[in-house]
Amino acid sequence: MTTGFLDGMLLVVACSTLLCLYRMVVGPSVPDRVVAFDAFSTNLAVVVVLLVIRHDLVQLIDVVLVLAILGFVGTMAVAKYLKKGDIVD
Amino acid sequence: MAGLLIAVGSFFTLVGSIGLIRFPDVLCRMHATTKTTTLGACSIFLAAALKYGNSPIGLKSILALWFLLLTAPAGAHMIARAAYRIRVPLTADRMVADDLDGVAERLAHPPEQHQD
Numbered sequence: 001m002t003t004g005f006l007d008g009m010l011l012v013v014a015c016s017t018l019l020c021l022y023r024m025v026v027g028p029s030v031p032d033r034v035v036a037f038d039a040f041s042t043n044l045a046v047v048v049v050l051l052v053i054r055h056d057l058v059q060l061i062d063v064v065l066v067l068a069i070l071g072f073v074g075t076m077a078v079a080k081y082l083k084k085g086d087i088v089d
Numbered sequence: 090m091a092g093l094l095i096a097v098g099s100f101f102t103l104v105g106s107i108g109l110i111r112f113p114d115v116l117c118r119m120h121a122t123t124k125t126t127t128l129g130a131c132s133i134f135l136a137a138a139l140k141y142g143n144s145p146i147g148l149k150s151i152l153a154l155w156f157l158l159l160t161a162p163a164g165a166h167m168i169a170r171a172a173y174r175i176r177v178p179l180t181a182d183r184m185v186a187d188d189l190d191g192v193a194e195r196l197a198h199p200p201e202q203h204q205d
Binding site for chain 1: 133137
């Protein structure tokens, strides 16, 4: 794995993260935005993993776990709010 | 091997995001993103685990992979349920079958029991 290859893959994943951000901004309904947020948080975790591999920033691997957990909790919270109008029941 | 996994993961991540942009309604978009993004992220986490081997970094990336595999279908299921319940406009002219049509109403108002 050369560094140029890793930089290219990082660029590809960053572009797909920007596409998710576009859908999150213009999405016509609220579930569209929630789907886009789910994909966005996963792509952000992938970007951080690629940064860990590229620059050997081994401290950042904890950020990946926190991003995965926060994306899941946010998705669940908004989905439950949409369905019932209440998160905690 | 790790390079191949990273290439596959980046490709599937990009394909999922293009599907998120291009598809017409929320269920199609969810169909496009959930599976491909999970596969792409899991490939890249597996590449990190292969690179760092039996160390805390590798074990944490395996943990993130397991967590993602466990939670992505649950999250997508919850969003799909909420989107159907709040009647998000779908491309109904192209929908072939809707097995849940009227199920919520029948559950809310059950029909009278026949006495015979």
